[in-house]
Amino acid sequence: MKRLVSLISVAALLVCCTVFTACDPSKKADNEVAIRSITLTSELNPGISKDITGTISTVDKTMSFALPVSLSDHNLIPSFTVSDNDYITQDDNVIISGESKILVETGKTITVSDDISGLSVTYTIKVIDNDEKAELASVRFEAADNELLDEDIVPEQISEEMLVRVPSQAFLQTLTISVSAGEGDVVKVNGTEPQDGKLSVDTAFPIDITVTDEVAGVTSKYVLKVGKILGYVCTKLGEYSKPSATMSGNHSLAINPVDKLPYVVFDAVDDHTTKKRLTVVKWDGSSFATVGEDSFNDTTATASVPNIAINKEGTPYVLYKGGEVSNFFSVRKLESGKWNRLGESTSSVKVGSMMIDPVLGIDSKGNPFHFYAGNDKTQSASYKNAVMSSYDGSSWKESTIPEMPLYGSGSTSTSGAFYGNRVAESGSDCYVLLHQNMFGFHIMKLNDDNSLSPVVMNYIPEGESYALPGNADICADDEGQLYVLEGSHAAGKMQIYKVNPSDKTVAAYGSPIAVSIGSSGSISEDVVFAVNGSDRTIVLIKGADGLANYSISDENGQFAEYSPLSDSAYKGDIRIEYAGDNNFYASMMAYDAESKHYWIELYKIGLETDIIPGE
Amino acid sequence: MRRIDIITATIAVSALMALASCEKHQEILFDTPFVSISDETGTSSSMNVSNSANNYLTSLRIDVNISGEKYIGDVTIEYEVIAGNGLREGVDYVIQSSTLSPVVFTKGTYTMPVRLLWKHNPDFDPEKDNTLVIRLTSSSMEEMLIGYPGPSALKSSFTFTKQ
Numbered sequence: 137m138k139r140l141v142s143l144i145s146v147a148a149l150l151v152c153c154t155v156f157t158a159c160d161p162s163k164k165a166d167n168e169v170a171i172r173s174i175t176l177t178s179e180l181n182p183g184i185s186k187d188i189t190g191t192i193s194t195v196d197k198t199m200s201f202a203l204p205v206s207l208s209d210h211n212l213i214p215s216f217t218v219s220d221n222d223y224i225t226q227d228d229n230v231i232i233s234g235e236s237k238i239l240v241e242t243g244k245t246i247t248v249s250d251d252i253s254g255l256s257v258t259y260t261i262k263v264i265d266n267d268e269k270a271e272l273a274s275v276r277f278e279a280a281d282n283e284l285l286d287e288d289i290v291p292e293q294i295s296e297e298m299l300v301r302v303p304s305q306a307f308l309q310t311l312t313i314s315v316s317a318g319e320g321d322v323v324k325v326n327g328t329e330p331q332d333g334k335l336s337v338d339t340a341f342p343i344d345i346t347v348t349d350e351v352a353g354v355t356s357k358y359v360l361k362v363g364k365i366l367g368y369v370c371t372k373l374g375e376y377s378k379p380s381a382t383m384s385g386n387h388s389l390a391i392n393p394v395d396k397l398p399y400v401v402f403d404a405v406d407d408h409t410t411k412k413r414l415t416v417v418k419w420d421g422s423s424f425a426t427v428g429e430d431s432f433n434d435t436t437a438t439a440s441v442p443n444i445a446i447n448k449e450g451t452p453y454v455l456y457k458g459g460e461v462s463n464f465f466s467v468r469k470l471e472s473g474k475w476n477r478l479g480e481s482t483s484s485v486k487v488g489s490m491m492i493d494p495v496l497g498i499d500s501k502g503n504p505f506h507f508y509a510g511n512d513k514t515q516s517a518s519y520k521n522a523v524m525s526s527y528d529g530s531s532w533k534e535s536t537i538p539e540m541p542l543y544g545s546g547s548t549s550t551s552g553a554f555y556g557n558r559v560a561e562s563g564s565d566c567y568v569l570l571h572q573n574m575f576g577f578h579i580m581k582l583n584d585d586n587s588l589s590p591v592v593m594n595y596i597p598e599g600e601s602y603a604l605p606g607n608a609d610i611c612a613d614d615e616g617q618l619y620v621l622e623g624s625h626a627a628g629k630m631q632i633y634k635v636n637p638s639d640k641t642v643a644a645y646g647s648p649i650a651v652s653i654g655s656s657g658s659i660s661e662d663v664v665f666a667v668n669g670s671d672r673t674i675v676l677i678k679g680a681d682g683l684a685n686y687s688i689s690d691e692n693g694q695f696a697e698y699s700p701l702s703d704s705a706y707k708g709d710i711r712i713e714y715a716g717d718n719n720f721y722a723s724m725m726a727y728d729a730e731s732k733h734y735w736i737e738l739y740k741i742g743l744e745t746d747i748i749p750g751e
Numbered sequence: 752m753r754r755i756d757i758i759t760a761t762i763a764v765s766a767l768m769a770l771a772s773c774e775k776h777q778e779i780l781f782d783t784p785f786v787s788i789s790d791e792t793g794t795s796s797s798m799n800v801s802n803s804a805n806n807y808l809t810s811l812r813i814d815v816n817i818s819g820e821k822y823i824g825d826v827t828i829e830y831e832v833i834a835g836n837g838l839r840e841g842v843d844y845v846i847q848s849s850t851l852s853p854v855v856f857t858k859g860t861y862t863m864p865v866r867l868l869w870k871h872n873p874d875f876d877p878e879k880d881n882t883l884v885i886r887l888t889s890s891s892m893e894e895m896l897i898g899y900p901g902p903s904a905l906k907s908s909f910t911f912t913k914q
Contacts, residue, residue: 344864
């Protein structure tokens with residue numbers, strides 16, 4: 137009984153105490169139960185390098201912590217503040233701020249309870265993996281944000297130093313940049329945190345981008361520079377007129393692969409002679425200089441149709457008809473400042489005139505070769521047929537091309553007459569474009585032994601009966617694609633065809649080139665072209681009515697409006713060659729009808745000067 | 752013989768003292784934080800710019816030299832721009848707004864740029880004072896020296912001259 141009284145007394149005392157506590161006037165119900173803040177400090181948690189503040193969502197009842205992925209022990213001491221009279225428990229254990237540990241793992245819960253009102257709220261913990269890296273995820277100028285842009289501008293890759301190029305109308309302008317960074321990272325552009333990842337920036341200056349992972353205490357810095365999409369500009373380099381001589385419309389242009397400078401061969405009648413002789417001049421970067429001997433050929437016969445080629449070692453060769461002997465070709469090589477004749481004539485038979493002026497090629501051994509059509513009826517193998525003549529280092533070797541139809545083998549007696557050829561080099565490969573009367577065009581590859589392998593034979597453009605050889609030419613890009621310029625009689629146009637030597641396909645490429653067909657059935661205009669091997673830009677020059685105009689294609693071969701190449705009239709040849717490094721050189725024989733005076737004009741068509749802020 | 756020993760010992764002690772003295776001097780030199788301003792290569796304190804150039808960008812660098820132990824928080828550096836009577840901001844030059852003073856170095860950052868875009872001024876008067884001086888004035892770190900340690904405080908300012 138005594139024991140029962142004792143128990144009742146204790147119980148009563150506890151009840152009284154409880155009631156007394158509840159009625160403690162110093163504790164007022166705030167009707168709120170909330171965690172104000174919760175932080176995992178680096179001071180109390182040695183595995184954390186920087187304080188991590190939990191993100192509390194009262195809506196979702198979640199509490200998120202971005203923890204380093206390298207942190208293995210998630211039993212951590214939180215420092216928190218709560219609303220009045222509240223306390224925190226995890227797994228029914230009361231947690232004391234700055235002293236007790238909680239298990240910070242996704243799915244675990246923390247309950248905050250108010251010991252006056254009896255209210256309680258349970259939060260579910262979410263752990264966000266922090267990669268401890270500060271990385272820029274994306275940067276761009278979006279067309280939707282920038283009316284000066286037609287398309288989004290994005291750097292090729294994210295790196296510490298980035299460069300983008302914008303169209304000229306947007307260059308140096310204020311544009312809206314869009315940036316994003318990895319989870320938990322803070323990105324700033326020029327020191328400012330963008331709104332919704334977007335910020336207006338002055339692109340006249342480099343743009344500083346910093347990304348900070350505050351949890352890991354890591355910052356990465358990036359610089360974005362905004363350049364201009366460069367366009368091609370045409371610049372007149374100079375004029376050349378040979379003193380005390382009368383020049384004609386003939387000339388040829390070649391680029392020396394060693395110094396990347398243009399060389400020009402032309403013919404002229406010196407005051408003290410009556411026959412044309414040849415001279416080579418070189419543009420040395422600021423003026424023309426004579427290369428080797430002036431007027432270097434003999435005058436037994438007048439020299440004509442000069443053509444120059446330069447091998448990979450930088451040695452120039454010149455092909456011409458006449459000079460030492462009529463109706464034969466000769467080739468001279470520049471050696472120690474002298475133009476030495478390579479052997480005798482390049483052929484064993486007299487040569488005829490060709491519709492396409494002869495060109496000189498360089499074989500894989502660095503020796504010259506060319507094609508001719510024989511003009512001796514007694515030599516049926518070569519008469520009007522294509523013959524290749526190549527120099528083997530000591531003499532000229534001639535060979536016919538069995539794959540090509542013979543003269544007279546077509547629908548008429550004159551069909552198959554060889555019209556001439558052009559040459560294109562692609563890396564170490566050499567290709568020739570060959571034309572015959574009333575046949576399609578042929579493309580053959582020159583092998584190391586100077587034999588020829590067919591690539592495309594007798595290709596006749598759609599709607600035509602045969603290929604129209606006037607202005608025909610061939611170029612190559614760095615990827616080994618061939619570009620062939622051909623005339624179309626029926627359509628009254630010229631067209632560039634893209635030829636893939638690997639699968640031997642031919643396809644019309646880019647926009648057609650309007651030309652007129654003369655009464656003789658040939659093309660009235662002079663058209664020449666060259667291809668930038670790396671970006672496939674094509675520069676085309678069209679001469680009509682004595683004036684030359686040029687047009688530049690986009691990367692798909694679509695030509696822009698024509699612009700005048702020169703203020704001067706021209707008469708005779710127009711030439712263009714690609715020199716590498718985005719530079720084309722063009723030359724033309726300018727002509728003054730009143731004085732009947734010819735002179736060479738040389739132009740460079742290249743990318744405009746690059747200006748990148750900060751460089 | 753004993754006298755030689757004494758002399759030798761004296762020399763040795765003197766050498767040690769001298770060495771200790773040098774080490775102390777180096778400690779002071781290398782442990783004292785300082786801030787400097789120079790061209791992009793970190794070598795020059797002056798540069799000429801041509802009035803014929805338009806939108807010509809120049810970039811300076813402010814370098815803070817602080818040992819890791821002392822770099823415990825952000826450091827703010829202030830500079831002033833002193834333009835001669837021949838130069839007008841917005842007409843002759845523009846400073847990139849994000850690189851204007853003050854320049855905040857977050858912990859671990861040791862170099863920050865100051866970029867100026869120079870503009871062609873058709874009314875440029877070469878007879879006037881066409882210098883523009885960027886002069887470091889203060890650091891939020893009290894002990895940080897302005898310019899290189901030493902009486903000349905080298906690289907505490909950078910001078911442009913527009914010509």
